[in-house]
Amino acid sequence: MTFDPQSDDEAQWSFDAEKALEPSVCRAIEWFTLLSDGTASKEIIAAHCHWLTEAPENAQAYEKVQKLWVGATQIHAMQQRRKKHRISRRDFGKLTLLAVAGLGSYGLLRSAAPDFETANGENRLIVLKDGSQIRMSGGTALSVKFSSAQRDIILHSGEAYFSVARGNIPFSVYAASGRVTALGTKFNIALSGDQAEVLVTEHAVQVDYATQSQVLRAGEKLTYEQDEISVRQKADAQVELSWLEGRLVFIDKPLGDVVHVLNRWSSTRLRVIDRQLAQRPVTLIVNIQDIDNILPQLKQSLLLETRHIPFWGTLLYSA
Template sequence: MTTRSPAINPIASSSASDRIFTEANAWFFRLRADDVDAAERERFAGWLAASPLHAEAWDTVQALFADLEAPAKAVRRQAEAALAANSATTTKRPRRRRTASVAAAIAACVGLIAVLLQPALVQNLQSDYHTATGEQRLVTLTDGSRLLLNTDSAVDIEMTAAQRRVTLLRGEAFFEVAHAPQRPFWVVAGDARARVTGTAFSVGRRSEDVAVTVAEGRVETSTKSHPDQITPLTSGESAHYRGARLSAKQTADIPRELAWRQGQMVFVQTPLAEVVAQINRYRPGRLIVTDRQLENRPITAVFNIDKLDDAVSALEQTFGIRARRIADYWVLLG
């Protein structure tokens, strides 16, 4: 285990606020569960009284879901109207279909909320180092290698006399590996893996999609399923894996793909849905595209990671995309 290095460019207040909001959100759902007991209600009361920030977050969560009731009711009315339009040709099945459709809509909303707001607590517990939303962290390993963790990332580190191994549980990291030919350095992300003895490269992981991009030196990529199928990369090249399959090897735009190291995000004719997904990695809260016709709209822009509220304003003013803010946490784009 290495000595933990101080964070670089942390947005401490934002990270703390995001954590407290997540706790408030968890309490919101837990207190509505059928099996909540008196002891849990007492623990909630203690949490609520522990800090004015907790009370503020609790009020925000309640306001958020109160504000969501109106869109949810609108979705329900639309579903009911669509079913009513079919009632003239349907005799015995409308009520059952109506009930199922409404239940499905409610389940979808609840599922979406859970996916968006639940933290990666298990991965954080498994990790040696992790970062919160909007935080970056520089770590120096015992061999002198350095890794820069990007926002919302987690790594597990194993250093032995025979090899050095970093498992990227989620997110993205840039590695500057100390040269040691007799002690290879492995980075594992899902089924994909990269092997080096000394170089500089990044590995990014989104679920089972993994990208390896080389800034300096040489990297050998492969998968745990097919270790003998090696794809070598040199400076300016990247490999993209989907699960155990190499989906692409290509020339990489290093300044653009690694712009996050300088605190920027660079988009060139990038679909709005992808832009939003990237912003959500850095900004506490969530942007949601509510108009599906806008998801593929191309965006060319440069945003500063530490000023992403300016990015929302730019989407409004430069690209004419309407933004509606809900409880200072969610932004609906449509």
């Protein structure tokens, strides 16, 4: 039995917006909508893998759609209305219109190159002109905007540890629509999609996000996303900042979160589609130098199967 997301009678698309997209992008939108709620059967996952490997442009199109729509509220609404893994014509039209705008501006959004960028697996120290230091983890990008009145950093992606030099000019980091202002301090910011986690190791920072503001002190952490700042929690810096010492430590972390971090350090991109699998707790210690050998360890400890898909990555799924 084969599965084709376009076999539905509703899939006779007539939207003008669809004509503006390449066929591979249209199909990628269908697949993403179908798979994004994490309930796809093994048959559907196998069909998706087959489509990804049919042509390089398929995997590339799916990658772009993922970057644009992960976490979008439009996707959530479609998931609630979708029945029997079918996409309504109306919903596909909405997503296609968004894709025309999103893919059309994608190059513009990325055209302003960051001032500093690390490759996967790279650990880089930057010393700014005021003496402040930034340690960038793998897969991190940031920009520096200094003037006589402000010291601003824009963290575009990844994770970075900041050691701020004393001075009368405010030092702020903008990340995931929030602002973290140093109050004479050392702190870490890690991005995961639209979520930011802030952890302070020395003195304090002020976190401003949406309409909320909190002061976070040494030994504390919080996250912010979706217009909410979490409650402050005690932080175990030795565990959560272990990457500064050349290793990664995960204690009862969801597999999806673990994979997100591993992908910043590994040359092999891992993917988890199954939502239940992504929530499975993982306890793991990884030497960053040996991170490309992590797959056998994950397969054995979690009873996983893997499938490598050229141009897209390695899919993890339950055995």
